Amino acid sequence: MTERLYYHDSFLYSFDARVLETTEREGRIAVVLDQTAFYPTSGGQVHDTGKLVLNDGREVAVAETAGEEDGRIFHFTAGPVEPGQTIRGVVDSARRRDHMQQHSGQHVLSAAFVRLFEVPTVSFHMGAESCTIDLAVKSLTADQVTRAELLANEIVTEDRAVNIRFVSLEEARQLALRKLPPKQTGQLRLIDIVDFDLTACGGTHVRSTGQIGAILVRKIENVKQGVRIEFVCGLRAVATARQDYLTLTQAAGLFSAHIRELPQQIEKSIQESKATGKIQYKLLEELAELYGERLLAQASPPRTVTRFFAERDATFIKLLAQKLTALQPDVTALLASGSGQLSLVFAQSPGMKGNMGQLMKEAMAKLGGRGGGSADMAQGGLPARTADSAQIEDVLREMAVRLKPAI
Numbered sequence: 001m002t003e004r005l006y007y008h009d010s011f012l013y014s015f016d017a018r019v020l021e022t023t024e025r026e027g028r029i030a031v032v033l034d035q036t037a038f039y040p041t042s043g044g045q046v047h048d049t050g051k052l053v054l055n056d057g058r059e060v061a062v063a064e065t066a067g068e069e070d071g072r073i074f075h076f077t078a079g080p081v082e083p084g085q086t087i088r089g090v091v092d093s094a095r096r097r098d099h100m101q102q103h104s105g106q107h108v109l110s111a112a113f114v115r116l117f118e119v120p121t122v123s124f125h126m127g128a129e130s131c132t133i134d135l136a137v138k139s140l141t142a143d144q145v146t147r148a149e150l151l152a153n154e155i156v157t158e159d160r161a162v163n164i165r166f167v168s169l170e171e172a173r174q175l176a177l178r179k180l181p182p183k184q185t186g187q188l189r190l191i192d193i194v195d196f197d198l199t200a201c202g203g204t205h206v207r208s209t210g211q212i213g214a215i216l217v218r219k220i221e222n223v224k225q226g227v228r229i230e231f232v233c234g235l236r237a238v239a240t241a242r243q244d245y246l247t248l249t250q251a252a253g254l255f256s257a258h259i260r261e262l263p264q265q266i267e268k269s270i271q272e273s274k275a276t277g278k279i280q281y282k283l284l285e286e287l288a289e290l291y292g293e294r295l296l297a298q299a300s301p302p303r304t305v306t307r308f309f310a311e312r313d314a315t316f317i318k319l320l321a322q323k324l325t326a327l328q329p330d331v332t333a334l335l336a337s338g339s340g341q342l343s344l345v346f347a348q349s350p351g352m353k354g355n356m357g358q359l360m361k362e363a364m365a366k367l368g369g370r371g372g373g374s375a376d377m378a379q380g381g382l383p384a385r386t387a388d389s390a391q392i393e394d395v396l397r398e399m400a401v402r403l404k405p406a407i
């Protein structure tokens with residue numbers, strides 16, 4: 001069993017220890033020490049990293065720390081470590097401080113939800129960028145979450161002491177803990193945020209709430225087990241706020257607006273874009289009608305219009321096909337467009353005897369695309385440039401020839 005030094009002092013970053021054994025776990029070197037300040041992943045908090053300084057002066061990096069069922073702690077090292085020697089362990093203090101800020105911040109935030117709304121936390125996850133807690137409640141309003149965030153930050157500014165206590169299970173039962181651990185044997189380690197929160201926890205924590213820094217809620221999400229709150233604390237909160245501000249400033253620059261005006265600016269831009277789209281569609285419709293009249297004036301009945309529009313898109317040829325077949329009762333339109341996805345539209349005036357759906361299937365079989373439709377109107381598309389314009393024009397002509405006997 002490894003003596004856990006971090007249980008008593010979360011700020012111990014450097015320590016001496018004896019190497020008890022060096023073993024192998026899933027192809028990695030795992031070093032067991034008689035005591036350690038390295039925190040192994042557990043209780044939502046992620047593991048420490050750092051290095052071991054060996055007695056010959058060599059340094060080996062500790063990439064991960066993990067706890068075993070039997071109480072041993074594995075330090076996964078980048079190189080071999082001879083058992084029996086005394087080493088110096090050095091924990092990555094910046095990483096540890098960040099973890100302490102997130103974990104203590106989580107205790108404060110979870111307690112705030114209990115205090116204000118009697119909503120318990122059922123799980124805690126610490127990610128590389130942000131943390132989450134899952135709350136056992138069906139829903140929470142944005143206002144409730146803001147109130148919990150405010151209370152949590154008030155507790156931070158009050159700079160309350162955060163104490164570590166060890167009690168028996170019997171004593172713990174008398175203490176109205178926020179949470180009891182699932183495994184209840186021996187002594188319980190309690191984290192006591194004076195007059196605010198008392199809970200069983202094996203994690204590393206700050207000395208007073210002021211060291212947490214800001215607690216910033218990022219996202220509220222409904223999940224299966226309740227409501228998930230994403231948050232960041234301490235220097236992460238500063239980095240996140242900085243990144244958000246840069247993003248907003250960049251976006252505001254595009255609109256030549258202040259960041260506070262962004263929602264209205266974006267809304268206005270969306271409305272303008274929708275209005276422009278409508279005008280564009282109307283113009284396209286008018287153009288299709290004029291184009292249709294011109295094409296029909298050149299053809300004699302029964303009229304088959306075969307045309308590939310390299311610079312037009314599927315919307316235009318569909319509109320044109322609709323106009324052509326509505327203008328005269330004897331029109332078959334076999335159209336293709338090359339702008340955007342290569343598209344084909346086949347259409348005939350209502351009441352004609354052809355089968356555009358069938359014809360489209362044949363054309364697609366030749367061109368390697370997918371399509372179909374009704375007897376009067378069919379559409380098809382080709383995946384990224386599988387055919388060139390000459391091939392498409394050939395197929396259109398071939399389909400026109402095939403039509404002739406049917407009309």
Ligand SMILES: [Zn+2]
Binds near residue numbers: 103200201202203
């Ligand atoms: Zn905890």
